[in-house]
Amino acid sequence: MNTAAIIVIALVVVAIAIAAFLYTRHRRSRILRKEFGPEYKHALDQHGDQRKAEAELAARQERVRKLEIRELTQEEQNRFSDAWRKTQARFVDEPSRAVSEASDLVKELMRARGYPVGDFEQRAADVSVDHANVVTNYRAAYDIASRNKSGDATTEDLRQAMVHYRSLFEELLEQPTTHREAAA
Helix, strand or coil: CCHHHHHHHHHHHHHHHHHHHHHHHHHHHHHHHHHHCHHHHHHHHHHCCHHHHHHHHHHHHHHHHHCCCCCCCHHHHHHHHHHHHHHHHHCCCCHHHHHHHHHHHHHHHHHHHCCCCCCHHHHHHHHHHHCHHHHHHHHHHHHHHHHHHCCCCCHHHHHHHHHHHHHHHHHHHHCCCHHHHHHC
């Protein structure tokens, strides 16, 4: 084989390797966008760089995959549902207290399912893996609850917080985890 043929073969191999790399990266991006929905954009906005955002989302998936997320028993579901109904009923007379209780109830439900409940940002990141479609609501509810603590939330804001908390609460109460479904 002459030198020109070797160079052409080497260039073809390099071109194929580059094309495969770019295809894999594009496919990974597409999958993460689909799995995380609006949370993909949130991560991108936070990091300002696609690679860093995607690395963080992949790290979230890996972290949550190691957790022992479990389904609730029927008894637990009933207990949490009853607690939520009481919290919602309290909103009429004590909206501020109801939002605080809703926040606590969501954390308690997350803990019961197996999610760590330390720092809010970590909670939101963890829950985004299995419930990406409602994590934006969770962030909004948390922001309103934080404003409420300093007296800067209106009753309408508090109502919105309850709606946002309820969306995550219902998902956690009734929905199986998505990464477990995919593995099954």
